[in-house]
Amino acid sequence: GEDVEQSLFLSVREGDSSVINCTYTDSSSTYLYWYKQEPGAGLQLLTYIFSNMDMKQDQRLTVLLNKKDKHLSLRIADTQTGDSAIYFCAETLPPDKLIFGTGTRLQVFP
């Protein structure tokens, strides 16, 4: 099927690290993405990883990819209240379709 799974909710204290997990479906996905959606807004691309990589770091963001388990994670270091949003992972399905996960609502409290 085309179900990309994410846990629904994550709550962290400001300054801690957040880890958002995603299980995707197609081992042939070439790119995997992380998007952020703030209330009342569209989606904003945060970062992406190519399928031949295991890890990608971009400032406070670290993406880990385990192709064997079809598992993708996004780690946000030093989480801030402005990071509170819904985070979506997305995989590419051939030929050119982007399938989004169910979304994880991240709540950061002081």
Added chain:
Amino acid sequence: KAGVTQTPRYLIKTRGQQVTLSCSPISGHRSVSWYQQTPGQGLQFLFEYFSETQRNKGNFPGRFSGRQFSNSRSEMNVSTLELGDSALYLCASSLVSGVDEQYFGPGTRLTVT
């Protein structure tokens, strides 16, 4: 560079009516994708257009249709509206492919009563 714009931002329709939503991509982007976002189903892919041709289609009934114009602007149409069509409709543009980096518009919130 202006971002992706969608009009209208909010819309209220009654069952049985039809609706047309508009999306203007980022200048130079040729691919436009449409998504439906609901609390129950999450973000669902509707279709993708490139050079005025529908290139990919999701699993939605024929009541959902779209088109793209020569300037890459796109419209989507929903006929015979049902209560379950109430959703946030998001449009995204990318340079060439539907899986290139996509830039999303703010969405059109459609409420069907």
